[in-house]
Every structure is written in C-alpha cells, then in structure tokens.
Amino acid sequence: MLDTKTAVSATALAVAAPVAALLAYLLSFDLTTRQKLKGLNLPTPDIKSAFFIGQFREESFFYQMKTIFESIRSTYKVHTPIGPMVVTDDPEDFKKVFLQTNLEKGGANHEVRRYWGTNNLVTLPHGGEKGQIWKTQRTLLDQGFRIRALKVLQSTFVRHTEKFVANLETLVDQEVDMTSLFADFTFDIITDVIGAGGEAPREFKDNMNFLIRRLENPALLLPYGGYLMRYIMFRRANIIVDKFLYKIIRERKAARSHESFNEDKEHKTILDFLLEAEDDNGRKLTDHEIRDQLYVFFLAGFETSSNTLGWMAYELASHKECEQKLIDEVKSVDGPLDYDSARKLEYVQHCINECLRLYPPASNLTRETEQDFILPSRPDVIIPKGVQVTIFLFGMHRDPKYWDQAEEFVPERWSEPQQTPGAFGPFSSGSRVCIGRNFALAEIATLIHGIYNKYRFELKENVEKNGEIDGRTGLLRPYKVVGYLRKQN
Numbered sequence: 275m276l277d278t279k280t281a282v283s284a285t286a287l288a289v290a291a292p293v294a295a296l297l298a299y300l301l302s303f304d305l306t307t308r309q310k311l312k313g314l315n316l317p318t319p320d321i322k323s324a325f326f327i328g329q330f331r332e333e334s335f336f337y338q339m340k341t342i343f344e345s346i347r348s349t350y351k352v353h354t355p356i357g358p359m360v361v362t363d364d365p366e367d368f369k370k371v372f373l374q375t376n377l378e379k380g381g382a383n384h385e386v387r388r389y390w391g392t393n394n395l396v397t398l399p400h401g402g403e404k405g406q407i408w409k410t411q412r413t414l415l416d417q418g419f420r421i422r423a424l425k426v427l428q429s430t431f432v433r434h435t436e437k438f439v440a441n442l443e444t445l446v447d448q449e450v451d452m453t454s455l456f457a458d459f460t461f462d463i464i465t466d467v468i469g470a471g472g473e474a475p476r477e478f479k480d481n482m483n484f485l486i487r488r489l490e491n492p493a494l495l496l497p498y499g500g501y502l503m504r505y506i507m508f509r510r511a512n513i514i515v516d517k518f519l520y521k522i523i524r525e526r527k528a529a530r531s532h533e534s535f536n537e538d539k540e541h542k543t544i545l546d547f548l549l550e551a552e553d554d555n556g557r558k559l560t561d562h563e564i565r566d567q568l569y570v571f572f573l574a575g576f577e578t579s580s581n582t583l584g585w586m587a588y589e590l591a592s593h594k595e596c597e598q599k600l601i602d603e604v605k606s607v608d609g610p611l612d613y614d615s616a617r618k619l620e621y622v623q624h625c626i627n628e629c630l631r632l633y634p635p636a637s638n639l640t641r642e643t644e645q646d647f648i649l650p651s652r653p654d655v656i657i658p659k660g661v662q663v664t665i666f667l668f669g670m671h672r673d674p675k676y677w678d679q680a681e682e683f684v685p686e687r688w689s690e691p692q693q694t695p696g697a698f699g700p701f702s703s704g705s706r707v708c709i710g711r712n713f714a715l716a717e718i719a720t721l722i723h724g725i726y727n728k729y730r731f732e733l734k735e736n737v738e739k740n741g742e743i744d745g746r747t748g749l750l751r752p753y754k755v756v757g758y759l760r761k762q763n
C-alpha cells in the first residue's frame with residue numbers, strides 16, 4: 275500500500291516539477307519583457323498586455339503587425355511572446371540592423387533550429403564559434419549559386435517549365451488554382467537541384483509541406499518546443515521526410531564512388547557541393563549535417579518562389595495592359611531560354627520586382643540586440659540588450675513616404691531610379707542576404723516566359739479570398755488564385 279502511495283507521489287512530482295519550472299520560466303520572462311519595454315520611450319498599440327502572449331492577440335502575426343502599423347505609422351514597441359520587440363519600417367534602420375551592425379538572429383530561432391535542424395544556413399548564427407560553421411557552409415554553398423553554376427542549373431528550370439507548359443494543354447478553359455500548380459513546380463525544382471531527381475514521391479511532398487506549415491505552431495514559442503514538435507507532435511512526418519533525405523544522400527554517395535561516375539557529364543547538384551565540403555581541418559560533413567542542410571532548402575526555396583508566381587498570375591490577370599506588355603516581350607524572345615536571356619527579360623523582371631514589393635514572401639525580418647542599440651529613426655531611444663528589432667518589410671515596401679502610388683501594381687516604376695533605393699529588401703541584405711535570389715529570379719522568369727508565350731490567365735469573379743493575403747505562417751502567400759486558363763489567339 276505504502277509502495278503504491280510512494281509511486282503515485284513520485285509520478286505527481288515528476289509531472290509537477292517540469293510544469294512548475296516552465297511556469298517559473300514564463301513568469302520571469304514576462305516580467306523581464308515588461309521591464310525592458312517600460313524603459314523605452316516609444317509609442318505602443320492600445321492593447322492590454324496579457325501574461326506571456328503580451329499584446330499579440332490575432333491568429334495571424336502578419337495581420338496584427340499590419341493593423342498596428344497602419345494606426346501608428348512610426349517606430350513602435352510591443353510586448354510579444356518572443357519578448358520585447360521594436361518594430362520599424364525605416365530604410366535607414368534596415369541598413370543599420372543588417373548591413374552596418376549585422377545583428378544576430380534571435381526570437382524563436384532557437385526553437386526553429388530544434389525543429390528544423392541545427393546545422394543549416396538559415397538557422398545557424400553568424401557570430402561566435404557557431405558563426406564559423408555558418409561561414410564555412412555559406413562560402414561553400416555560394417559556389418552552387420554563382421552565375422556560372424546557375425547557367426548550368428538553367429537547363430533544370432527549362433526542363434521543368436516545358437513539362438509544366440505541356441500539362442497546361444489539358445487545363446485550357448478549365449477552372450484552375452494557380453497557387454497549387456506553382457507550388458508543385460517549385461517543389462519539384464528544389465527536389466531536383468538538391469540531387470533527388472525530377473519528382474519527389476507524393477508522401478514526401480505532403481509531409482514536407484505539412485512540416486513547413488507547422489512553423490506557425492505556438493509550441494515553437496515555448497522552451498524546447500522545437501524538440502517537442504520534432505520528436506513528439508510531428509514525429510511521423512519527420513520520419514517520412516528523413517527517410518527520403520537519407521536515401522538520396524546514400525544513393526548519391528554510392529553513385530559518386532562508382533568508377534563510371536563522370537562529374538563532367540552529370541551536372542553538379544547542391545548535394546554534391548555538400549558531399550565535397552571540408553572545413554579548414556579537412557573534416558567532412560556528416561550525413562546528419564547534410565540532411566539538416568537539404569531540409570532547409572525546402573523551407574527557404576520553394577514557397578518563396580511559388581508564392582511570388584501566384585501573385586504574378588493574380589496581378590497580371592487584374593492588369594490587362596501590363597499582361598499584354600509582358601506577352602509582347604515574352605514573344606520577342608525565342609525559347610528555350612538560357613540564363614542571360616531569362617534575366618534580360620526587362621519587363622518580366624519589373625513585374626517580379628513589383629510583386630516582391632507588394633507581397634514580400636518574408637513580410638518581416640527579426641534580429642536581437644546584443645548590447646545597447648540605437649536606431650537611426652529614433653536616435654533619442656537606447657534599446658537595451660535582448661530586444662527583438664523587427665524590420666516590417668511589408669510596411670516599408672508600401673509606405674507612401676518612400677513610394678508613389680504605394681498600394682498600386684505599377685511595374686513601370688522599376689524602369690526609373692527608385693525614390694528611396696534602400697526601401698526595397700525582399701531578399702534581406704548584408705552577409706545573410708538570400709543565397710538563392712538569382713536562382714529564384716531566373717526560375718520565375720523562365721516559367722513566366724513559358725506560360726505567357728501561349729496562354730493567359732483570367733480571374734474568376736467572386737471567388738472568396740481570391741487575391742487575399744494569407745499571412746498565417748511566416749510567409750505571405752495568396753489564399754487562392756482561381757480562374758480560367760485561356761489559350762492566346
């Protein structure tokens with residue numbers, strides 16, 4: 275009897291101790307956040323601060339930020355579940371945070387690392403000991419994204435474009451959702467360039483998509499929430515994704531060790547760069563480290579591009595005169611496109627820029643102060659260590675202070691020098707600027723060239739949420755781009 279009682283008490287203690295520790299942590303975190311915010315002489319939204327979640331109430335972090343920004347319209351402070359935050363849309367602040375000081379990633383990045391893996395370009399810090407690992411990886415992978423390498427990769431974009439356009443023949447005059455078609459296209463390209471061949475198995479695709487979507491899960495805001503999500507909540511999906519990634523690593527290693535393997539014939543994939551990589555001491559990456567890196571190319575490289583394509587289809591269908599101009603340009607250049615021709619499609623690039631301005635896939639970029647810090651927009655305020663500084667790119671890209679007709683789709687603006695050149699930063703800036711920016715621009719232009727050579731897209735009227743922004747995850751995506759595919763006359 276006594277034994278049973280002891281066992282019950284031991285179990286109760288084992289449950290209660292971590293819960294008490296978590297509560298104590300949250301309480302101290304909440305108090306510190308409030309204290310730091312109190313000392314900042316900045317405007318704040320008129321929303322009462324609740325325990326831990328602070329002033330963030332809406333399901334969508336993006337929509338909450340947008341609403342606050344529209345009412346305050348200057349640098350402000352806010353209580354968030356990732357701590358005290360200062361939000362700004364000032365181009366000079368953007369320059370200081372990313373170029374001049376190069377602040378470190380903070381906020382939920384630790385938990386995102388635990389969820390996605392610790393050894394990849396996106397989540398590694400660039401300072402300290404770990405920063406050396408990031409630097410080695412960045413230098414190495416930069417080779418795979420140089421113009422010379424992209425000229426080789428262009429054949430992959432062309433191959434997938436031809437397949438995509440051939441499939442469109444079966445969809446003419448039918449109702450289509452371009453958002454999902456584009457998502458498949460860019461997913462297959464990433465699968466190809468990481469060395470897994472043309473098309474990933476459906477099971478892998480579905481589970482990878484599922485894991486990406488879970489990045490909005492509030493568990494990521496809790497200490498060790500990343501492990502909780504990776505090994506408990508979404509364990510099965512992780513197992514399926516890992517199985518496929520480890521399989522392609524094994525197969526590529528086996529192919530490379532075969533004596534008939536000829537590197538000149540088979541173009542180099544990102545996986546090859548990772549397999550060849552060595553640090554200064556000659557150490558090679560482990561399979562586990564390579565897996566972390568491959569994982570992140572899906573996170574960073576597929577939805578960013580497909581969302582931009584979705585917005586482009588939407589805006590061109592809503593602006594027929596722009597669509598005609600684009601068609602005229604596309605038809606003046608014969609395919610298949612090489613890399614230089616894709617990048618020289620001037621009006622196409624202007625339309626891409628305009629979509630990236632109006633709908634930057636990463637709507638905000640957050641960094642953490644490591645010591646007292648001053649933003650140029652508020653030189654009178656000293657921001658202490660441990661505050662999140664967020665550049666609200668969406669706000670900066672649409673602020674009438676920096677843009678004429680800020681809310682309008684006007685691709686022509688890109689043929690003139692910009693009113694405020696620093697007010698555009700969809701790929702970020704400084705040492706952590708997007709490694710895949712030229713890749714994405716060529717990939718998008720190649721597909722647009724393929725589609726608009728033969729087809730045009732007509733929006734369906736009265737489709738709920740057609741053209742609305744889905745800002746529930748970290749990335750801005752269109753809810754729907756639904757309409758009809760028409761063959762050009």
Ligand code: HEM
Pocket residue numbers: 395396412570571574575576578579582630634635636639640700701702705706707708709710711713714
């Ligand atoms: C329209 C398309 C894209 C946009 C708007 C975009 C945007 C961004 C932004 C804003 C960052 C910086 C994030 C931060 O530091 O907080 C970033 C980083 C990154 N992007 Fe992209 N991206 C795009 C396409 C791609 C593609 C196609 C790839 C790969 C094939 C890619 C791979 C990466 C990687 C690996 C990083 C981390 C770089 C580092 O920290 O060293 N991106 N991207």
